[in-house]
Amino acid sequence: MTWYKNKGNEGDIVLSTRVRLARNLEDYPFPIRLSTQEKMNISLLVRDSLEDYDSKKLSFIDMSTLSPAKAVSLAEKHLISPEFAYEGAGRALLLSEDEDVSIMLCEEDHIRIQVILPGLNPEEAFNEADKIDSIIENKLNYAFNERIGYLTQCPTNLGTGMRASVMLHLPALSKKGAMRRLSTTVAKLGLTLRGSYGEGSEISGDIYQLSNQVTLGISEKAALQNLTSIALQIVSQEKQARAAVIKDEDFVDKIYRSWGILRSAYKLTSNELTNLISYVRMGASEGIIDIPTEKLTEMFIENQPATINVAEGKTLSQSERDILRAEKVRKELN
Amino acid sequence: MLCQNCKKNEATTHIKRVLNGEATESHLCSNCAQSLGVGNFFDDFSLNMPDIFSGFFGDSVFALENGRLDRCEKCGCQFDDIIKTGCVGCADCYEKFYSKLLPSIQRIHGKANHAGKVPKHTKEKVKPKEKTTEEKIADLQKDMQKAIDEQNFEQAAIIRDEIKKMKGEN
Numbered sequence: 001m002t003w004y005k006n007k008g009n010e011g012d013i014v015l016s017t018r019v020r021l022a023r024n025l026e027d028y029p030f031p032i033r034l035s036t037q038e039k040m041n042i043s044l045l046v047r048d049s050l051e052d053y054d055s056k057k058l059s060f061i062d063m064s065t066l067s068p069a070k071a072v073s074l075a076e077k078h079l080i081s082p083e084f085a086y087e088g089a090g091r092a093l094l095l096s097e098d099e100d101v102s103i104m105l106c107e108e109d110h111i112r113i114q115v116i117l118p119g120l121n122p123e124e125a126f127n128e129a130d131k132i133d134s135i136i137e138n139k140l141n142y143a144f145n146e147r148i149g150y151l152t153q154c155p156t157n158l159g160t161g162m163r164a165s166v167m168l169h170l171p172a173l174s175k176k177g178a179m180r181r182l183s184t185t186v187a188k189l190g191l192t193l194r195g196s197y198g199e200g201s202e203i204s205g206d207i208y209q210l211s212n213q214v215t216l217g218i219s220e221k222a223a224l225q226n227l228t229s230i231a232l233q234i235v236s237q238e239k240q241a242r243a244a245v246i247k248d249e250d251f252v253d254k255i256y257r258s259w260g261i262l263r264s265a266y267k268l269t270s271n272e273l274t275n276l277i278s279y280v281r282m283g284a285s286e287g288i289i290d291i292p293t294e295k296l297t298e299m300f301i302e303n304q305p306a307t308i309n310v311a312e313g314k315t316l317s318q319s320e321r322d323i324l325r326a327e328k329v330r331k332e333l334n
Numbered sequence: 335m336l337c338q339n340c341k342k343n344e345a346t347t348h349i350k351r352v353l354n355g356e357a358t359e360s361h362l363c364s365n366c367a368q369s370l371g372v373g374n375f376f377d378d379f380s381l382n383m384p385d386i387f388s389g390f391f392g393d394s395v396f397a398l399e400n401g402r403l404d405r406c407e408k409c410g411c412q413f414d415d416i417i418k419t420g421c422v423g424c425a426d427c428y429e430k431f432y433s434k435l436l437p438s439i440q441r442i443h444g445k446a447n448h449a450g451k452v453p454k455h456t457k458e459k460v461k462p463k464e465k466t467t468e469e470k471i472a473d474l475q476k477d478m479q480k481a482i483d484e485q486n487f488e489q490a491a492i493i494r495d496e497i498k499k500m501k502g503e504n
């Protein structure tokens with residue numbers, strides 16, 4: 001169920017749920033103190049430990065053999081971290097074909113298991129990550145301490161080593177100017193709410209990420225419940241705000257205009273597309289525009305710069321890319 | 335290096351991000367990093383920026399003065415390296431520098447008692463030799479003496495309270 005091609009629970013507002021587990025092996029120094037060769041040896045050990053994992057077929061990708069565009073495209077799809085795309089030496093990725101499971105090897109920790117699913121679905125995402133984790137721990141000894149939990153290179157991830165997050169589309173709450181207050185409120189509840197930034201300090205596409213902040217002293221289950229209940233509260237606030245905002249004629253006008261531009265522009269920058277899609281996506285979820293919201297999500301992900309270059313098999317100039325992007329969007333929508 | 339955002343303050347935070355089809359490194363001052371939402375936007379793990387982390391160590395003066403040149407035998411890492419990079423060298427470092435790291439861990443997480451999954455091999459290893467309360471108190475007294483020797487009085491006070499609590503429960 002590739003997250004950006006399918007619609008999950010509360011899919012109009014929740015784009016995806018992601019669970020990540022950070023793990024390290026007891027017998028080896030953390031990646032910061034490893035040579036490229038030692039990193040690759042550990043990556044291979046972990047690959048072999050997962051032979052018995054049969055829910056999905058995982059491909060082993062040596063990150064140093066990947067072109068920069070391919071690596072960045074994986075980060076654009078949120079399958080790996082930008083850090084992992086930046087530097088490939090000694091690092092490897094285990095990736096499932098549907099892109100639900102990606103395991104980063106020798107990033108900041110020896111192992112980072114990620115499961116990402118469409119919509120609000122923390123339980124299933126956690127269960128799959130936990131299953132993979134249990135298979136590895138049968139074969140390899142994890143670095144662990146009874147008092148402070150799983151040992152990680154950075155002490156901020158001690159304890160469960162788990163980061164769970166949901167990606168939210170919040171155009172109406174942003175329009176209302178409610179985001180600052182909301183992020184202060186969730187911070188008090190042990191969560192972080194952050195925007196996705198474009199080039200400047202402008203939030204692009206009204207997309208936010210809500211994730212757990214504390215990993216030590218709280219169980220996986222409690223952290224997931226906390227995340228789910230706060231995500232649901234934000235979803236219900238966004239629904240109310242949407243109901244109000246579509247009574248605003250100027251806002252509805254913006255939705256129609258955005259739809260018009262998407263269907264007729266000759267050039268579209270990545271940032272422009274993101275912002276136009278935000279309006280249209282909201283219009284679609286409110287029944288103003290007739291298009292499935294997941295189709296818009298897919299368009300947004302697949303038209304990011306590096307992902308376009310990968311699809312074309314060559315490096316296009318920014319201007320060539322903007323023309324091609326507009327052409328693809330026109331074809332898709334007319 | 336100056337902050338790329340405000341171009342006024344010294345950049346202390348370096349974060350990798352994806353911008354315009356490329357993975358780049360942004361250099362920001364702590365103000366701008368904060369107002370840009372801190373960290374790596376979509377990389378939830380990267381709340382952990384070395385500089386911000388080492389800021390946590392800043393006021394544990396005792397920890398800095400004492401034994402910053404001590405070395406972890408397994409990976410060769412010194413406590414000084416941990417402060418500079420914000421990264422711990424290996425699992426043994428957590429044992430070796432436990433009392434020095436603990437105040438920072440508590441400041442980050444609020445608590446320092448793991449509640450959650452325990453790996454299988456640890457469960458098997460740990461279960462048979464569950465310590466008695468007396469043994470635990472003896473261990474803590476040793477930890478406290480060590481903290482006092484290192485003039486880490488803040489930590490010693492925390493351990494003293496813990497011992498009191500355990501004795502009270504008995």
Ligand SMILES: [Zn+2]
Nearest residue numbers: 337340363366
């Ligand atoms: Zn600045």
Ligand SMILES: [Zn+2]
Nearest residue numbers: 406409424427
């Ligand atoms: Zn060490």
